[in-house]
Amino acid sequence: MxxxxxxxxxxxxxxxxxxxxxxxxxxxxxxxxxxxxxxxxxxxxxxxxxxxxxxxxxxxxxxxxxxxxxxxxxxxxxxxxxxxxxxxxxxxxxxxxxxxxxxxxxxxxxxxxxxxxxxxxxxxxxxxxxxxxxxxxxxxxxxxxxxxxxxxxxxxxxxxxxxxHPLADMLPLADGRDESRALLGLCAQKPVFALLPGSRQGEVQYMADTFIETARRIHREIPDAVFIAPMATRETRLLFEAALHRCQARQLPIRLLFGHAHQAMMVADVVLVASGTATLEAALLKRPMVMVYKMAPFSYWLMQRIGGYLPYHSLPNILAGRFIVPEFIQDEATPENIAQAVLNLYADTVVRERLKAVFREMHLKLRxxxxxxxxxxxxxxxxxxxxxxxxxxx
CATH class of the missing domain: 3.40.50.2000 (Glycogen Phosphorylase B;)
Structure with a gap:
Protein backbone atom coordinates (compact mmCIF):
# COMPACT_ATOMS: atom_id res chain seq x y z
CA MET A 1 0.00 0.00 0.00
CA HIS A 165 19.15 31.92 14.96
CA PRO A 166 20.33 29.68 12.10
CA LEU A 167 23.03 32.18 11.17
CA ALA A 168 24.61 31.64 14.59
CA ASP A 169 24.86 27.94 13.75
CA MET A 170 26.23 28.60 10.26
CA LEU A 171 28.87 31.20 10.96
CA PRO A 172 32.15 30.39 12.75
CA LEU A 173 32.85 31.57 16.27
CA ALA A 174 36.47 32.30 15.37
CA ASP A 175 37.53 35.49 13.57
CA GLY A 176 38.48 34.40 10.04
CA ARG A 177 39.73 37.79 8.84
CA ASP A 178 43.27 36.84 7.80
CA GLU A 179 42.26 33.61 6.05
CA SER A 180 39.51 35.41 4.13
CA ARG A 181 41.88 38.17 3.07
CA ALA A 182 44.28 35.58 1.70
CA LEU A 183 41.47 33.98 -0.32
CA LEU A 184 40.56 37.36 -1.84
CA GLY A 185 44.18 38.30 -2.46
CA LEU A 186 44.15 41.20 0.02
CA CYS A 187 47.11 42.32 2.10
CA ALA A 188 46.65 41.55 5.78
CA GLN A 189 47.69 45.11 6.74
CA LYS A 190 45.67 47.06 4.15
CA PRO A 191 42.64 49.08 5.38
CA VAL A 192 39.53 47.35 4.03
CA PHE A 193 35.92 48.53 4.27
CA ALA A 194 32.87 46.49 3.22
CA LEU A 195 29.91 48.24 1.59
CA LEU A 196 26.55 46.46 1.86
CA PRO A 197 23.75 48.76 0.66
CA GLY A 198 21.12 46.01 0.77
CA SER A 199 19.95 42.91 -1.06
CA ARG A 200 16.83 44.42 -2.65
CA GLN A 201 16.73 46.64 -5.71
CA GLY A 202 14.81 49.34 -3.83
CA GLU A 203 17.45 49.46 -1.09
CA VAL A 204 20.31 49.84 -3.55
CA GLN A 205 18.43 52.54 -5.46
CA TYR A 206 18.03 54.62 -2.30
CA MET A 207 21.42 53.97 -0.72
CA ALA A 208 24.03 53.37 -3.44
CA ASP A 209 24.90 57.05 -3.96
CA THR A 210 25.25 57.63 -0.21
CA PHE A 211 27.50 54.60 0.19
CA ILE A 212 29.68 55.64 -2.75
CA GLU A 213 30.03 59.23 -1.55
CA THR A 214 30.89 57.91 1.90
CA ALA A 215 33.60 55.70 0.38
CA ARG A 216 34.97 58.74 -1.47
CA ARG A 217 35.32 60.66 1.81
CA ILE A 218 36.97 57.70 3.57
CA HIS A 219 39.39 57.34 0.64
CA ARG A 220 40.42 60.98 0.95
CA GLU A 221 41.41 60.36 4.57
CA ILE A 222 42.88 56.88 3.98
CA PRO A 223 44.32 56.83 0.43
CA ASP A 224 45.35 53.16 0.54
CA ALA A 225 41.85 52.02 1.62
CA VAL A 226 40.13 49.27 -0.37
CA PHE A 227 36.35 48.82 -0.58
CA ILE A 228 34.57 45.50 -1.12
CA ALA A 229 30.93 45.66 -2.26
CA PRO A 230 29.06 42.34 -2.57
CA MET A 231 25.90 42.47 -4.68
CA ALA A 232 23.11 39.97 -4.07
CA THR A 233 21.79 39.81 -7.65
CA ARG A 234 22.62 40.85 -11.20
CA GLU A 235 19.97 43.58 -10.94
CA THR A 236 21.45 45.11 -7.77
CA ARG A 237 24.94 44.97 -9.30
CA LEU A 238 23.72 46.88 -12.37
CA LEU A 239 22.09 49.49 -10.12
CA PHE A 240 25.30 49.93 -8.12
CA GLU A 241 27.41 50.20 -11.30
CA ALA A 242 24.99 52.86 -12.59
CA ALA A 243 25.47 54.75 -9.32
CA LEU A 244 29.26 54.58 -9.70
CA HIS A 245 28.91 56.13 -13.14
CA ARG A 246 26.44 58.75 -11.90
CA CYS A 247 28.74 59.71 -9.02
CA GLN A 248 31.80 59.74 -11.32
CA ALA A 249 33.42 57.30 -8.93
CA ARG A 250 34.83 54.64 -11.22
CA GLN A 251 38.34 55.56 -10.07
CA LEU A 252 37.53 54.64 -6.47
CA PRO A 253 39.08 51.29 -5.45
CA ILE A 254 35.71 49.56 -5.06
CA ARG A 255 35.78 45.85 -5.83
CA LEU A 256 32.36 44.42 -6.71
CA LEU A 257 31.57 40.83 -5.83
CA PHE A 258 28.64 38.72 -6.95
CA GLY A 259 27.36 37.32 -3.66
CA HIS A 260 30.02 36.43 -1.06
CA ALA A 261 28.64 38.91 1.45
CA HIS A 262 30.06 36.95 4.38
CA GLN A 263 33.55 36.95 2.88
CA ALA A 264 33.31 40.67 2.19
CA MET A 265 32.35 41.39 5.79
CA MET A 266 34.94 39.03 7.19
CA VAL A 267 37.86 40.76 5.44
CA ALA A 268 36.76 44.25 6.52
CA ASP A 269 38.11 46.39 9.32
CA VAL A 270 34.73 48.16 9.43
CA VAL A 271 31.46 47.26 7.69
CA LEU A 272 29.03 49.84 6.33
CA VAL A 273 25.71 48.02 6.21
CA ALA A 274 22.02 48.58 5.55
CA SER A 275 19.55 47.75 8.32
CA GLY A 276 18.23 44.22 8.51
CA THR A 277 19.63 40.72 8.83
CA ALA A 278 22.99 41.86 7.44
CA THR A 279 23.64 43.76 10.69
CA LEU A 280 23.29 40.51 12.61
CA GLU A 281 25.54 38.74 10.10
CA ALA A 282 28.21 41.37 10.62
CA ALA A 283 27.94 40.96 14.40
CA LEU A 284 28.19 37.18 14.20
CA LEU A 285 31.29 37.61 12.03
CA LYS A 286 32.67 39.88 14.82
CA ARG A 287 32.99 42.90 12.53
CA PRO A 288 32.64 46.48 13.82
CA MET A 289 29.96 48.25 11.78
CA VAL A 290 28.03 51.40 11.04
CA MET A 291 24.34 50.90 10.15
CA VAL A 292 22.62 53.09 7.56
CA TYR A 293 19.09 53.07 6.22
CA LYS A 294 17.14 55.14 3.71
CA MET A 295 13.79 54.53 2.07
CA ALA A 296 11.18 56.38 0.04
CA PRO A 297 10.14 59.56 1.94
CA PHE A 298 6.50 58.47 1.96
CA SER A 299 7.42 55.05 3.42
CA TYR A 300 9.48 56.70 6.13
CA TRP A 301 6.66 59.15 6.93
CA LEU A 302 4.21 56.28 7.34
CA MET A 303 6.58 54.34 9.60
CA GLN A 304 7.03 57.39 11.80
CA ARG A 305 3.26 57.79 12.03
CA ILE A 306 2.85 54.20 13.18
CA GLY A 307 5.40 54.77 15.92
CA GLY A 308 6.09 52.44 18.83
CA TYR A 309 9.78 51.99 18.04
CA LEU A 310 12.53 51.02 20.38
CA PRO A 311 15.35 53.58 20.34
CA TYR A 312 17.37 51.08 18.27
CA HIS A 313 17.02 49.96 14.66
CA SER A 314 19.89 47.50 14.17
CA LEU A 315 19.63 43.96 15.52
CA PRO A 316 22.96 44.12 17.43
CA ASN A 317 21.73 47.14 19.39
CA ILE A 318 18.35 45.52 20.04
CA LEU A 319 20.00 42.33 21.31
CA ALA A 320 22.51 44.26 23.43
CA GLY A 321 19.80 46.59 24.78
CA ARG A 322 22.09 49.58 24.21
CA PHE A 323 23.84 51.50 21.46
CA ILE A 324 26.93 49.55 20.51
CA VAL A 325 26.56 50.18 16.74
CA PRO A 326 26.26 53.71 15.28
CA GLU A 327 22.96 54.15 13.39
CA PHE A 328 22.10 56.71 10.72
CA ILE A 329 18.52 56.79 9.45
CA GLN A 330 17.02 58.79 6.56
CA ASP A 331 18.04 62.49 6.82
CA GLU A 332 20.85 61.73 9.27
CA ALA A 333 22.36 59.29 6.77
CA THR A 334 24.66 61.78 5.06
CA PRO A 335 28.08 60.85 3.66
CA GLU A 336 29.67 63.31 6.11
CA ASN A 337 28.08 61.70 9.19
CA ILE A 338 28.62 58.15 8.05
CA ALA A 339 32.23 58.60 6.95
CA GLN A 340 33.14 60.22 10.27
CA ALA A 341 31.62 57.31 12.20
CA VAL A 342 33.45 54.76 10.06
CA LEU A 343 36.75 56.60 10.42
CA ASN A 344 36.28 56.86 14.20
CA LEU A 345 35.72 53.11 14.47
CA TYR A 346 38.69 52.34 12.24
CA ALA A 347 40.98 54.55 14.32
CA ASP A 348 39.89 53.17 17.70
CA THR A 349 41.32 49.65 17.96
CA VAL A 350 40.31 49.38 21.64
CA VAL A 351 36.62 49.92 20.84
CA ARG A 352 36.83 47.47 17.93
CA GLU A 353 38.25 44.74 20.17
CA ARG A 354 35.57 45.37 22.81
CA LEU A 355 32.88 45.09 20.14
CA LYS A 356 34.28 41.76 18.99
CA ALA A 357 34.00 40.42 22.53
CA VAL A 358 30.37 41.60 22.80
CA PHE A 359 29.55 40.04 19.44
CA ARG A 360 31.11 36.72 20.47
CA GLU A 361 28.90 36.58 23.58
CA MET A 362 25.87 37.39 21.41
CA HIS A 363 26.86 34.59 19.03
CA LEU A 364 27.01 32.01 21.81
CA LYS A 365 23.53 32.94 23.08
CA LEU A 366 21.98 32.61 19.62
CA ARG A 367 23.68 29.32 18.71
Missing amino acids: TVAAVRIAMVAGEASGDILASQLIQALRAKLPTAVFFGVGGPRMLGNGFEAWYPLETLAVRGYAEVFGRFREIIAIRRGLKRRLLADPPDVFIGVDAPDFNLALEKALKRHGIPTIHYVSPSIWAWRGGRIHKIGAAVSRVLALFPFEPALYERHGIPVSYVG QNAAEKAAAAVLGCISVAVRGNALAAA
Whole structure:
Protein backbone atom coordinates (compact mmCIF):
# COMPACT_ATOMS: atom_id res chain seq x y z
CA MET A 1 0.00 0.00 0.00
CA THR A 2 1.40 3.40 -1.03
CA VAL A 3 1.09 6.16 1.57
CA ALA A 4 1.03 9.77 0.43
CA ALA A 5 4.08 11.81 1.38
CA VAL A 6 3.79 14.68 3.84
CA ARG A 7 3.15 17.87 1.89
CA ILE A 8 4.65 21.07 3.27
CA ALA A 9 3.83 24.47 1.79
CA MET A 10 6.25 27.34 2.40
CA VAL A 11 6.49 31.01 1.45
CA ALA A 12 9.78 32.90 1.75
CA GLY A 13 9.87 36.50 0.61
CA GLU A 14 13.54 37.52 0.61
CA ALA A 15 17.12 36.24 0.52
CA SER A 16 17.40 35.76 4.30
CA GLY A 17 14.16 33.75 4.29
CA ASP A 18 15.56 31.58 1.51
CA ILE A 19 18.49 30.66 3.78
CA LEU A 20 16.28 29.88 6.78
CA ALA A 21 13.81 27.85 4.73
CA SER A 22 16.49 25.83 2.94
CA GLN A 23 18.05 24.77 6.25
CA LEU A 24 14.64 23.85 7.63
CA ILE A 25 13.92 21.75 4.54
CA GLN A 26 17.17 19.85 5.09
CA ALA A 27 16.34 19.19 8.75
CA LEU A 28 12.80 18.06 7.92
CA ARG A 29 14.00 15.73 5.14
CA ALA A 30 16.17 13.96 7.70
CA LYS A 31 12.97 13.14 9.63
CA LEU A 32 10.57 12.82 6.67
CA PRO A 33 12.57 11.64 3.65
CA THR A 34 9.52 11.46 1.36
CA ALA A 35 8.17 14.91 2.23
CA VAL A 36 7.50 17.33 -0.63
CA PHE A 37 7.92 21.09 -0.36
CA PHE A 38 6.30 23.76 -2.54
CA GLY A 39 5.13 27.38 -2.64
CA VAL A 40 7.25 30.54 -2.98
CA GLY A 41 10.99 30.21 -2.61
CA GLY A 42 14.46 31.14 -3.76
CA PRO A 43 17.52 29.40 -5.22
CA ARG A 44 18.69 27.78 -1.98
CA MET A 45 15.27 26.24 -1.44
CA LEU A 46 15.18 25.04 -5.06
CA GLY A 47 18.58 23.46 -4.52
CA ASN A 48 16.97 21.36 -1.77
CA GLY A 49 14.19 20.04 -3.99
CA PHE A 50 11.63 22.80 -3.39
CA GLU A 51 8.98 23.32 -6.08
CA ALA A 52 8.56 27.07 -6.63
CA TRP A 53 5.11 28.09 -7.82
CA TYR A 54 6.38 31.68 -7.77
CA PRO A 55 10.00 32.89 -7.46
CA LEU A 56 11.07 34.60 -4.27
CA GLU A 57 11.83 37.84 -6.16
CA THR A 58 8.10 38.45 -6.71
CA LEU A 59 7.74 39.30 -3.00
CA ALA A 60 11.14 40.93 -2.31
CA VAL A 61 9.83 44.47 -1.81
CA ARG A 62 10.45 46.75 1.19
CA GLY A 63 8.74 50.03 2.08
CA TYR A 64 5.13 51.12 1.81
CA ALA A 65 5.61 53.25 -1.29
CA GLU A 66 7.37 50.38 -3.07
CA VAL A 67 4.67 47.89 -2.09
CA PHE A 68 1.93 50.23 -3.31
CA GLY A 69 3.58 50.24 -6.72
CA ARG A 70 3.20 46.46 -6.99
CA PHE A 71 0.12 46.03 -4.80
CA ARG A 72 -2.10 44.39 -7.41
CA GLU A 73 0.58 41.91 -8.45
CA ILE A 74 1.33 40.88 -4.86
CA ILE A 75 -2.35 40.55 -3.93
CA ALA A 76 -2.95 38.44 -7.05
CA ILE A 77 -0.13 36.09 -6.02
CA ARG A 78 -1.55 35.73 -2.51
CA ARG A 79 -5.04 35.01 -3.84
CA GLY A 80 -3.63 32.44 -6.25
CA LEU A 81 -1.75 30.71 -3.45
CA LYS A 82 -4.82 30.72 -1.22
CA ARG A 83 -7.02 29.14 -3.91
CA ARG A 84 -4.45 26.50 -4.74
CA LEU A 85 -3.68 25.58 -1.13
CA LEU A 86 -7.33 25.39 -0.10
CA ALA A 87 -8.17 23.27 -3.15
CA ASP A 88 -5.42 20.79 -2.27
CA PRO A 89 -4.52 21.40 1.40
CA PRO A 90 -0.95 20.79 2.59
CA ASP A 91 -0.28 19.03 5.87
CA VAL A 92 1.29 22.22 7.22
CA PHE A 93 2.01 25.74 5.98
CA ILE A 94 5.20 27.56 6.99
CA GLY A 95 5.45 31.29 6.38
CA VAL A 96 9.10 32.30 6.55
CA ASP A 97 9.26 35.94 7.65
CA ALA A 98 7.48 38.33 5.16
CA PRO A 99 4.68 38.94 7.73
CA ASP A 100 2.77 41.51 5.67
CA PHE A 101 2.27 38.85 3.01
CA ASN A 102 2.16 35.68 5.07
CA LEU A 103 -0.06 36.53 8.04
CA ALA A 104 -3.18 37.14 5.93
CA LEU A 105 -2.55 33.92 4.03
CA GLU A 106 -1.94 32.00 7.27
CA LYS A 107 -5.18 33.31 8.78
CA ALA A 108 -7.21 32.03 5.81
CA LEU A 109 -5.50 28.62 5.90
CA LYS A 110 -5.86 28.27 9.67
CA ARG A 111 -9.60 28.92 9.41
CA HIS A 112 -9.82 25.86 7.14
CA GLY A 113 -7.97 23.61 9.59
CA ILE A 114 -4.49 23.77 8.05
CA PRO A 115 -1.74 24.05 10.71
CA THR A 116 0.17 27.30 10.17
CA ILE A 117 3.63 28.13 11.43
CA HIS A 118 5.31 31.50 11.21
CA TYR A 119 9.09 31.18 11.17
CA VAL A 120 10.73 34.42 12.41
CA SER A 121 8.68 36.49 14.80
CA PRO A 122 7.42 39.75 13.30
CA SER A 123 9.13 42.71 14.95
CA ILE A 124 6.38 43.41 17.47
CA TRP A 125 9.08 44.28 20.01
CA ALA A 126 10.20 47.19 17.83
CA TRP A 127 6.98 48.53 16.35
CA ARG A 128 3.35 47.69 15.56
CA GLY A 129 2.98 45.84 18.86
CA GLY A 130 -0.80 45.66 18.38
CA ARG A 131 -0.18 43.22 15.55
CA ILE A 132 0.28 40.43 18.09
CA HIS A 133 -3.51 39.84 18.07
CA LYS A 134 -3.42 39.41 14.30
CA ILE A 135 -0.57 36.95 14.70
CA GLY A 136 -2.54 34.95 17.27
CA ALA A 137 -5.47 34.63 14.85
CA ALA A 138 -3.20 33.55 12.00
CA VAL A 139 -0.74 31.03 13.40
CA SER A 140 -0.69 27.69 15.15
CA ARG A 141 2.84 28.37 16.37
CA VAL A 142 5.55 31.04 16.10
CA LEU A 143 9.19 30.03 15.76
CA ALA A 144 11.19 32.78 17.46
CA LEU A 145 14.84 33.49 16.69
CA PHE A 146 15.69 35.67 19.68
CA PRO A 147 15.58 34.75 23.38
CA PHE A 148 13.53 37.78 24.50
CA GLU A 149 10.62 37.01 22.12
CA PRO A 150 8.81 33.99 23.67
CA ALA A 151 7.65 35.91 26.75
CA LEU A 152 5.83 38.41 24.50
CA TYR A 153 3.77 35.63 22.93
CA GLU A 154 3.23 33.61 26.08
CA ARG A 155 1.55 36.64 27.70
CA HIS A 156 -1.09 36.44 24.95
CA GLY A 157 -1.44 32.65 24.96
CA ILE A 158 0.16 32.20 21.53
CA PRO A 159 2.16 28.96 21.10
CA VAL A 160 5.81 29.81 20.56
CA SER A 161 9.13 27.99 20.35
CA TYR A 162 12.53 29.66 20.75
CA VAL A 163 14.80 27.99 18.20
CA GLY A 164 17.79 30.33 18.12
CA HIS A 165 19.15 31.92 14.96
CA PRO A 166 20.33 29.68 12.10
CA LEU A 167 23.03 32.18 11.17
CA ALA A 168 24.61 31.64 14.59
CA ASP A 169 24.86 27.94 13.75
CA MET A 170 26.23 28.60 10.26
CA LEU A 171 28.87 31.20 10.96
CA PRO A 172 32.15 30.39 12.75
CA LEU A 173 32.85 31.57 16.27
CA ALA A 174 36.47 32.30 15.37
CA ASP A 175 37.53 35.49 13.57
CA GLY A 176 38.48 34.40 10.04
CA ARG A 177 39.73 37.79 8.84
CA ASP A 178 43.27 36.84 7.80
CA GLU A 179 42.26 33.61 6.05
CA SER A 180 39.51 35.41 4.13
CA ARG A 181 41.88 38.17 3.07
CA ALA A 182 44.28 35.58 1.70
CA LEU A 183 41.47 33.98 -0.32
CA LEU A 184 40.56 37.36 -1.84
CA GLY A 185 44.18 38.30 -2.46
CA LEU A 186 44.15 41.20 0.02
CA CYS A 187 47.11 42.32 2.10
CA ALA A 188 46.65 41.55 5.78
CA GLN A 189 47.69 45.11 6.74
CA LYS A 190 45.67 47.06 4.15
CA PRO A 191 42.64 49.08 5.38
CA VAL A 192 39.53 47.35 4.03
CA PHE A 193 35.92 48.53 4.27
CA ALA A 194 32.87 46.49 3.22
CA LEU A 195 29.91 48.24 1.59
CA LEU A 196 26.55 46.46 1.86
CA PRO A 197 23.75 48.76 0.66
CA GLY A 198 21.12 46.01 0.77
CA SER A 199 19.95 42.91 -1.06
CA ARG A 200 16.83 44.42 -2.65
CA GLN A 201 16.73 46.64 -5.71
CA GLY A 202 14.81 49.34 -3.83
CA GLU A 203 17.45 49.46 -1.09
CA VAL A 204 20.31 49.84 -3.55
CA GLN A 205 18.43 52.54 -5.46
CA TYR A 206 18.03 54.62 -2.30
CA MET A 207 21.42 53.97 -0.72
CA ALA A 208 24.03 53.37 -3.44
CA ASP A 209 24.90 57.05 -3.96
CA THR A 210 25.25 57.63 -0.21
CA PHE A 211 27.50 54.60 0.19
CA ILE A 212 29.68 55.64 -2.75
CA GLU A 213 30.03 59.23 -1.55
CA THR A 214 30.89 57.91 1.90
CA ALA A 215 33.60 55.70 0.38
CA ARG A 216 34.97 58.74 -1.47
CA ARG A 217 35.32 60.66 1.81
CA ILE A 218 36.97 57.70 3.57
CA HIS A 219 39.39 57.34 0.64
CA ARG A 220 40.42 60.98 0.95
CA GLU A 221 41.41 60.36 4.57
CA ILE A 222 42.88 56.88 3.98
CA PRO A 223 44.32 56.83 0.43
CA ASP A 224 45.35 53.16 0.54
CA ALA A 225 41.85 52.02 1.62
CA VAL A 226 40.13 49.27 -0.37
CA PHE A 227 36.35 48.82 -0.58
CA ILE A 228 34.57 45.50 -1.12
CA ALA A 229 30.93 45.66 -2.26
CA PRO A 230 29.06 42.34 -2.57
CA MET A 231 25.90 42.47 -4.68
CA ALA A 232 23.11 39.97 -4.07
CA THR A 233 21.79 39.81 -7.65
CA ARG A 234 22.62 40.85 -11.20
CA GLU A 235 19.97 43.58 -10.94
CA THR A 236 21.45 45.11 -7.77
CA ARG A 237 24.94 44.97 -9.30
CA LEU A 238 23.72 46.88 -12.37
CA LEU A 239 22.09 49.49 -10.12
CA PHE A 240 25.30 49.93 -8.12
CA GLU A 241 27.41 50.20 -11.30
CA ALA A 242 24.99 52.86 -12.59
CA ALA A 243 25.47 54.75 -9.32
CA LEU A 244 29.26 54.58 -9.70
CA HIS A 245 28.91 56.13 -13.14
CA ARG A 246 26.44 58.75 -11.90
CA CYS A 247 28.74 59.71 -9.02
CA GLN A 248 31.80 59.74 -11.32
CA ALA A 249 33.42 57.30 -8.93
CA ARG A 250 34.83 54.64 -11.22
CA GLN A 251 38.34 55.56 -10.07
CA LEU A 252 37.53 54.64 -6.47
CA PRO A 253 39.08 51.29 -5.45
CA ILE A 254 35.71 49.56 -5.06
CA ARG A 255 35.78 45.85 -5.83
CA LEU A 256 32.36 44.42 -6.71
CA LEU A 257 31.57 40.83 -5.83
CA PHE A 258 28.64 38.72 -6.95
CA GLY A 259 27.36 37.32 -3.66
CA HIS A 260 30.02 36.43 -1.06
CA ALA A 261 28.64 38.91 1.45
CA HIS A 262 30.06 36.95 4.38
CA GLN A 263 33.55 36.95 2.88
CA ALA A 264 33.31 40.67 2.19
CA MET A 265 32.35 41.39 5.79
CA MET A 266 34.94 39.03 7.19
CA VAL A 267 37.86 40.76 5.44
CA ALA A 268 36.76 44.25 6.52
CA ASP A 269 38.11 46.39 9.32
CA VAL A 270 34.73 48.16 9.43
CA VAL A 271 31.46 47.26 7.69
CA LEU A 272 29.03 49.84 6.33
CA VAL A 273 25.71 48.02 6.21
CA ALA A 274 22.02 48.58 5.55
CA SER A 275 19.55 47.75 8.32
CA GLY A 276 18.23 44.22 8.51
CA THR A 277 19.63 40.72 8.83
CA ALA A 278 22.99 41.86 7.44
CA THR A 279 23.64 43.76 10.69
CA LEU A 280 23.29 40.51 12.61
CA GLU A 281 25.54 38.74 10.10
CA ALA A 282 28.21 41.37 10.62
CA ALA A 283 27.94 40.96 14.40
CA LEU A 284 28.19 37.18 14.20
CA LEU A 285 31.29 37.61 12.03
CA LYS A 286 32.67 39.88 14.82
CA ARG A 287 32.99 42.90 12.53
CA PRO A 288 32.64 46.48 13.82
CA MET A 289 29.96 48.25 11.78
CA VAL A 290 28.03 51.40 11.04
CA MET A 291 24.34 50.90 10.15
CA VAL A 292 22.62 53.09 7.56
CA TYR A 293 19.09 53.07 6.22
CA LYS A 294 17.14 55.14 3.71
CA MET A 295 13.79 54.53 2.07
CA ALA A 296 11.18 56.38 0.04
CA PRO A 297 10.14 59.56 1.94
CA PHE A 298 6.50 58.47 1.96
CA SER A 299 7.42 55.05 3.42
CA TYR A 300 9.48 56.70 6.13
CA TRP A 301 6.66 59.15 6.93
CA LEU A 302 4.21 56.28 7.34
CA MET A 303 6.58 54.34 9.60
CA GLN A 304 7.03 57.39 11.80
CA ARG A 305 3.26 57.79 12.03
CA ILE A 306 2.85 54.20 13.18
CA GLY A 307 5.40 54.77 15.92
CA GLY A 308 6.09 52.44 18.83
CA TYR A 309 9.78 51.99 18.04
CA LEU A 310 12.53 51.02 20.38
CA PRO A 311 15.35 53.58 20.34
CA TYR A 312 17.37 51.08 18.27
CA HIS A 313 17.02 49.96 14.66
CA SER A 314 19.89 47.50 14.17
CA LEU A 315 19.63 43.96 15.52
CA PRO A 316 22.96 44.12 17.43
CA ASN A 317 21.73 47.14 19.39
CA ILE A 318 18.35 45.52 20.04
CA LEU A 319 20.00 42.33 21.31
CA ALA A 320 22.51 44.26 23.43
CA GLY A 321 19.80 46.59 24.78
CA ARG A 322 22.09 49.58 24.21
CA PHE A 323 23.84 51.50 21.46
CA ILE A 324 26.93 49.55 20.51
CA VAL A 325 26.56 50.18 16.74
CA PRO A 326 26.26 53.71 15.28
CA GLU A 327 22.96 54.15 13.39
CA PHE A 328 22.10 56.71 10.72
CA ILE A 329 18.52 56.79 9.45
CA GLN A 330 17.02 58.79 6.56
CA ASP A 331 18.04 62.49 6.82
CA GLU A 332 20.85 61.73 9.27
CA ALA A 333 22.36 59.29 6.77
CA THR A 334 24.66 61.78 5.06
CA PRO A 335 28.08 60.85 3.66
CA GLU A 336 29.67 63.31 6.11
CA ASN A 337 28.08 61.70 9.19
CA ILE A 338 28.62 58.15 8.05
CA ALA A 339 32.23 58.60 6.95
CA GLN A 340 33.14 60.22 10.27
CA ALA A 341 31.62 57.31 12.20
CA VAL A 342 33.45 54.76 10.06
CA LEU A 343 36.75 56.60 10.42
CA ASN A 344 36.28 56.86 14.20
CA LEU A 345 35.72 53.11 14.47
CA TYR A 346 38.69 52.34 12.24
CA ALA A 347 40.98 54.55 14.32
CA ASP A 348 39.89 53.17 17.70
CA THR A 349 41.32 49.65 17.96
CA VAL A 350 40.31 49.38 21.64
CA VAL A 351 36.62 49.92 20.84
CA ARG A 352 36.83 47.47 17.93
CA GLU A 353 38.25 44.74 20.17
CA ARG A 354 35.57 45.37 22.81
CA LEU A 355 32.88 45.09 20.14
CA LYS A 356 34.28 41.76 18.99
CA ALA A 357 34.00 40.42 22.53
CA VAL A 358 30.37 41.60 22.80
CA PHE A 359 29.55 40.04 19.44
CA ARG A 360 31.11 36.72 20.47
CA GLU A 361 28.90 36.58 23.58
CA MET A 362 25.87 37.39 21.41
CA HIS A 363 26.86 34.59 19.03
CA LEU A 364 27.01 32.01 21.81
CA LYS A 365 23.53 32.94 23.08
CA LEU A 366 21.98 32.61 19.62
CA ARG A 367 23.68 29.32 18.71
CA GLN A 368 20.91 26.78 19.47
CA ASN A 369 20.96 24.33 16.52
CA ALA A 370 18.01 26.26 15.11
CA ALA A 371 17.12 24.11 12.10
CA GLU A 372 16.75 20.99 14.27
CA LYS A 373 14.64 22.81 16.86
CA ALA A 374 12.48 24.38 14.16
CA ALA A 375 11.99 20.98 12.49
CA ALA A 376 10.90 19.46 15.81
CA ALA A 377 8.33 22.22 16.25
CA VAL A 378 7.01 21.68 12.71
CA LEU A 379 6.67 17.94 13.30
CA GLY A 380 4.69 18.68 16.44
CA CYS A 381 2.16 20.63 14.36
CA ILE A 382 1.63 17.83 11.85
CA SER A 383 -0.92 15.26 12.93
CA VAL A 384 0.40 12.08 14.52
CA ALA A 385 -1.35 9.97 11.89
CA VAL A 386 0.19 11.83 8.95
CA ARG A 387 3.63 11.79 10.52
CA GLY A 388 3.40 8.10 11.34
CA ASN A 389 2.29 7.16 7.83
CA ALA A 390 5.13 9.11 6.29
CA LEU A 391 7.70 7.47 8.51
CA ALA A 392 6.28 4.03 7.72
CA ALA A 393 6.55 4.78 4.01
CA ALA A 394 10.19 5.94 4.20
